[in-house]
Amino acid sequence: MITAGCTLLALSVMPRHANAATIVAVRTWPADEYTRVTLEMDSDLKAEHFMLQNPFRLVVDIDGLRLNAGINRLISQIKPNDPYIRSVRVGQNRPDVVRLVFDLKQDVAPQVFTLKPIGEYKYRLVLDLYPKVAQDPLMALLKDAQNDPLAGILESLAQNSPSEAPVPSVQGQELPPRAKQPPPVALSPKPGLPKRQDRPVLIALDPGHGGEDPGATGRRGTHEKDIVLQIAKRLKKMIDAQPNMRAYLTRDRDYFVPLNVRVQKARRVQADLFISIHADAWIKPSARGSSVWALSEHGATSSAARWLAKKENDADLIGGVNLGAHNAQVAKVLLDLSTGAQISDSINVGTRVLREIGKINRLHKNHIERAGFAVLKAPDIPSILVETAFISNPEEESLLRTPAHQQKIAQAVLSGVQDYFAANPALARRA
Ligand SMILES: [Zn+2]
Numbered sequence: 001m002i003t004a005g006c007t008l009l010a011l012s013v014m015p016r017h018a019n020a021a022t023i024v025a026v027r028t029w030p031a032d033e034y035t036r037v038t039l040e041m042d043s044d045l046k047a048e049h050f051m052l053q054n055p056f057r058l059v060v061d062i063d064g065l066r067l068n069a070g071i072n073r074l075i076s077q078i079k080p081n082d083p084y085i086r087s088v089r090v091g092q093n094r095p096d097v098v099r100l101v102f103d104l105k106q107d108v109a110p111q112v113f114t115l116k117p118i119g120e121y122k123y124r125l126v127l128d129l130y131p132k133v134a135q136d137p138l139m140a141l142l143k144d145a146q147n148d149p150l151a152g153i154l155e156s157l158a159q160n161s162p163s164e165a166p167v168p169s170v171q172g173q174e175l176p177p178r179a180k181q182p183p184p185v186a187l188s189p190k191p192g193l194p195k196r197q198d199r200p201v202l203i204a205l206d207p208g209h210g211g212e213d214p215g216a217t218g219r220r221g222t223h224e225k226d227i228v229l230q231i232a233k234r235l236k237k238m239i240d241a242q243p244n245m246r247a248y249l250t251r252d253r254d255y256f257v258p259l260n261v262r263v264q265k266a267r268r269v270q271a272d273l274f275i276s277i278h279a280d281a282w283i284k285p286s287a288r289g290s291s292v293w294a295l296s297e298h299g300a301t302s303s304a305a306r307w308l309a310k311k312e313n314d315a316d317l318i319g320g321v322n323l324g325a326h327n328a329q330v331a332k333v334l335l336d337l338s339t340g341a342q343i344s345d346s347i348n349v350g351t352r353v354l355r356e357i358g359k360i361n362r363l364h365k366n367h368i369e370r371a372g373f374a375v376l377k378a379p380d381i382p383s384i385l386v387e388t389a390f391i392s393n394p395e396e397e398s399l400l401r402t403p404a405h406q407q408k409i410a411q412a413v414l415s416g417v418q419d420y421f422a423a424n425p426a427l428a429r430r431a
Helices: 002-012 069-077 137-144 151-160 224-240 259-268 303-313 315-319 325-336 340-357 394-401 403-423 425-429
Strands: 023-029 035-041 046-052 057-063 085-094 097-104 108-115 123-131 201-207 245-249 273-280 291-295 369-371 383-390
Touching: 023 069, 035 069, 046 108, 057 108, 057 123, 069 085, 069 097, 097 123, 137 245, 137 259, 201 224, 201 259, 224 245, 224 273, 224 383, 224 403, 259 273, 273 403, 291 303, 291 340, 303 315, 303 369, 340 383, 340 403, 383 394, 383 403, 394 403
Parallel strands: 201 245, 201 273, 273 383, 291 369
Antiparallel strands: 023 035, 035 123, 046 057, 057 097, 085 097, 108 123, 291 383
16 A cells, blocks of 8 residues: 555656647547546646536646647537537646636536546546436436336336435535445335336346447457447337336446446336346457356356456446545445345346347356356346357357347347246335
């Protein structure tokens, strides 16, 4: 610890102005939940920020930077449909300070933080623009359910849902967006909630990765994050077409969602089942086949399993989260509450899903596997992770890109889930 602290100190007193930093890349990820702007550069830069009102503006001063073509690319990257940013202006404020002024469409609670190099990325300065009042996953579900005959039931669920802030929300920048958590022990329904029998079975679909985190990439350049979103959307459509089922997406476009926020969202909408959708990768292009995973509390079922879980859990490092002590603590509480019942239900549903997928694709292993995936740690929701195929296998990459095959995967997952609820009607009514 002491050594690390000294290293950090040494870096921060190094002359900043010796070499002007270079912007390597600029990326923007607009989404309703939050808009992210990433400046990637070849050295670690200090940034300060403040808000201005009438009209709302976010001002970011980056120390050690000179105006160049790289930073000017930012201007053209702001999309007209960005929910938060109207436009951006860039100027040399002082000799070594570049000032960015974001003209905003609404007030925001910004989070500005830096990330050390990881994976393909060099140093990143991240600007996350959250709304003042964080989006409530339940409200998003409701909006989605318009014209839905079951909307009334969902609506009463939302109205009766306690406003004691189980919503990921941001109050000022010092609190990370996921600082407020669902109460970890809310295993029984609040009084006043409609009985679960009255509402459809709700499946949380979790397309892995997104935004800054592309996931695995195939030889033809196919990104896992894109494929799994397409499959999840197909599956959502199929589930919503069932009379007694509804689906909720933890992300519905290309932006990054931290792993524990995915879990929180599923708990907020009181999902009966959580399905994370991924595509596998291995160094050897010959590796192939689908696999289904459940949580393991005590180590992975094999060294390959451990490797895979680490790779998927690294999503937060690649995607980039603003780590706070409080957040780490809550994550630990969630972990500690994981129950044997959750895991045995997960193995039950996972086995059925695996059996159905085995009818449309080769299986990597003919049984469900287990490892410590962070995204499967909702203590009260059966949770599985589906590795649909190997995106690193050229043949399977081609399949994954095909709408017909995506449809087959979605249908297989749905069949497995239906099988599970048919065989275990009580599990659709966990309360
Ligand atoms: Zn993945």
